Amino acid sequence: MKETLLELKNISVHYGGVHALDGVNVSLDEGEIVALMGPNGAGKSTVLKAIFGLAPINSGRVLWHQQSINPVAHEVVRLGVSFVPQGRRVFTRLTVEENLEVGGFIIKNKPELNRRIREVMQIFTVLERKRKYKSGTLSGGEQQMLALARGLMTDPKVLLLDEPSLGLAPKIVKEVFQKIKEINERHKTAIMVVEHNIKSLLEIVDRAYILDKGKVITYGEPQALLKTDILEKVFLGKFE
Amino acid sequence: MDLIMQFIINSLIAGATYTLVTLGFNLVYGATKFVNMFHGVLAAVGGYTVFFFTQTIGIDLWVSIIVGIIGAGLVGFLADRFIFSTLRIKKASNLVMFIASLGAFIVLQAVLAMVFTSQFQSIVHSVDSPRVYEIGSAAITHIQLLIIITALFSSFGLVLLLRFTMFGKAVKAISDDEEVAKIIGIDTNKIIGYVFFIGSAIAGIAGILIGFDTGIQPTMGLAILLEGATASIIGGIGNLYGGIAGSFLLGFVENFGIWKIPSEWKGAITFSVLIIFLIFRPQGIFKK
Ligand SMILES: Nc1ncnc2c1ncn2[C@@H]1O[C@H](COP(=O)(O)OP(=O)(O)OP(=O)(O)O)[C@@H](O)[C@H]1O
Ligand SMILES: [Mg+2]
Numbered sequence: 001m002k003e004t005l006l007e008l009k010n011i012s013v014h015y016g017g018v019h020a021l022d023g024v025n026v027s028l029d030e031g032e033i034v035a036l037m038g039p040n041g042a043g044k045s046t047v048l049k050a051i052f053g054l055a056p057i058n059s060g061r062v063l064w065h066q067q068s069i070n071p072v073a074h075e076v077v078r079l080g081v082s083f084v085p086q087g088r089r090v091f092t093r094l095t096v097e098e099n100l101e102v103g104g105f106i107i108k109n110k111p112e113l114n115r116r117i118r119e120v121m122q123i124f125t126v127l128e129r130k131r132k133y134k135s136g137t138l139s140g141g142e143q144q145m146l147a148l149a150r151g152l153m154t155d156p157k158v159l160l161l162d163e164p165s166l167g168l169a170p171k172i173v174k175e176v177f178q179k180i181k182e183i184n185e186r187h188k189t190a191i192m193v194v195e196h197n198i199k200s201l202l203e204i205v206d207r208a209y210i211l212d213k214g215k216v217i218t219y220g221e222p223q224a225l226l227k228t229d230i231l232e233k234v235f236l237g238k239f240e
Numbered sequence: 241m242d243l244i245m246q247f248i249i250n251s252l253i254a255g256a257t258y259t260l261v262t263l264g265f266n267l268v269y270g271a272t273k274f275v276n277m278f279h280g281v282l283a284a285v286g287g288y289t290v291f292f293f294t295q296t297i298g299i300d301l302w303v304s305i306i307v308g309i310i311g312a313g314l315v316g317f318l319a320d321r322f323i324f325s326t327l328r329i330k331k332a333s334n335l336v337m338f339i340a341s342l343g344a345f346i347v348l349q350a351v352l353a354m355v356f357t358s359q360f361q362s363i364v365h366s367v368d369s370p371r372v373y374e375i376g377s378a379a380i381t382h383i384q385l386l387i388i389i390t391a392l393f394s395s396f397g398l399v400l401l402l403r404f405t406m407f408g409k410a411v412k413a414i415s416d417d418e419e420v421a422k423i424i425g426i427d428t429n430k431i432i433g434y435v436f437f438i439g440s441a442i443a444g445i446a447g448i449l450i451g452f453d454t455g456i457q458p459t460m461g462l463a464i465l466l467e468g469a470t471a472s473i474i475g476g477i478g479n480l481y482g483g484i485a486g487s488f489l490l491g492f493v494e495n496f497g498i499w500k501i502p503s504e505w506k507g508a509i510t511f512s513v514l515i516i517f518l519i520f521r522p523q524g525i526f527k528k
Contacts, residue, residue: 054423093415103424105425150424
């Protein structure tokens with residue numbers, strides 16, 4: 001039996017009258033890749049934000065190793081959880097290398113920090129060549145790689161990815177998913193990845209949750225989900 | 241010819257003074273994105289702290305200066321802890337932050353006036369006139385030279401701090417994207433607190449030097465702030481290099497301006513330059 005690393009129990013997030021999440025239960029076990037899928041505004045990003053204390057939790061609990069935590073954004077990373085938010089959001093005023101350095105902000109040992117930079121640059125070789133470039137000058141795909149690499153600086157046990165494929169060409173999307181799988185296999189990193197409706201993502205995940213209007217509609221293994229027409233229904237807005 | 245030399249020297253002194261104000265102003269703006277009016281009164285805090293410790297208590301001048309610098313830094317830091325960070329957590333708009341900082345400025349200025357009267361005073365009442373260096377027939381006092389040197393060192397120091405330390409990179413990261421800065425483990429509130437301390441301490445240095453050069457008055461902060469803010473906007477607000485460039489540009493335009501125009505129009509020159517920039521190059525010299 002694998003240990004559950006992260007769990008959201010009955011989480012509700014309300015923005016004024018908007019119920020971004022309504023009693024959501026989601027969990028992530030050791031070493032697995034889990035997808036959160038659903039249409040725009042389903043609440044996918046809010047799930048990840050809630051884990052980092054960046055969304056106002058009205059009720060419910062966040063559990064880390066079965067222990068209830070009160071997440072504070074700058075402290076969650078110290079537990080071993082990394083978050084790569086939606087829209088890349090690299091630090092454009094900093095160079096590629098400096099982005100990685102601040103990505104390892106919590107590493108206080110300088111040689112260790114440099115070792116991590118070398119390691120993640122080996123995974124993302126394109127960054128090696130552009131290490132001295134201001135990250136604002138990178139292409140969209142390169143910036144996504146940098147955002148991923150920055151998230152890996154702390155050698156996390158859990159990686160939260162919000163729409164890593166956003167705005168990327170199909171070929172690059174495949175490459176990004178490949179990297180995600182690679183990270184998971186090599187380092188046993190548990191990954192929770194948010195996407196809209198990309199069937200190819202289901203090829204690399206162990207389980208998937210389908211969200212709509214702030215609720216988990218269904219979840220299960222990808223093969224089981226693919227056999228039903230639930231995905232089509234949700235994304236065409238035909239699900240009631 | 242000698243007149244030109246004197247104008248150049250005066251321009252450099254003015255540019256250096258404004259630089260000392262813009263450094264902290266831009267540093268705080270970069271990290272928080274709000275126009276901090278409170279910054280001006282910190283110059284007065286620096287000046288009056290030195291005045292109080294040397295004149296009223298009678299402590300050694302150098303010790304008083306250090307207390308003055310740290311005092312200004314602390315007042316800025318505490319203003320952030322009690323006012324600005326509280327507002328930030330409540331997600332107050334930049335306009336609200338601006339008004340709050342203006343309010344805090346006025347309150348503290350009034351307190352200074354109540355305690356020290358609103359009279360113009362000099363920090364040191366030394367009988368001998370200040371040391372003067374002559375360059376041809378142009379002159380610069382010891383203090384004025386010190387203003388230029390201090391501006392130079394402060395600029396260098398701050399640029400090095402931001403470029404080469406993890407603290408500096410964290411400040412830039414916060415300036416780029418505060419939420420992501422938090423996600424990677426930066427306690428942004430703490431770093432912004434340090435930013436306020438450093439920026440305010442430099443404003444304190446400016447106030448102390450101005451105090452030695454011309455004297456102090458509770459209302460001195462407003463004039464200093466307006467010049468500094470104008471220089472920052474001209475240079476490109478939030479950009480340290482821009483602030484320095486804007487400071488010297490403003491210093492030169494003002495001082496060469498009053499060559500032909502009576503000096504009481506200096507303020508008009510300052511704001512004409514500001515308006516010209518706002519119309520034709522609102523992003524400033526150094527585009528961000
Ligand atoms: N800061 C906020 N203030 C108010 N409402 C918000 C805020 N953030 C999110 N919401 C609302 O919460 C709901 C869920 O948003 P969320 O960003 O989690 O959706 P999502 O599934 O990630 O969508 P997308 O695929 O477009 O990224 C939406 O209705 C959104 O408008
Ligand atoms: Mg989203």
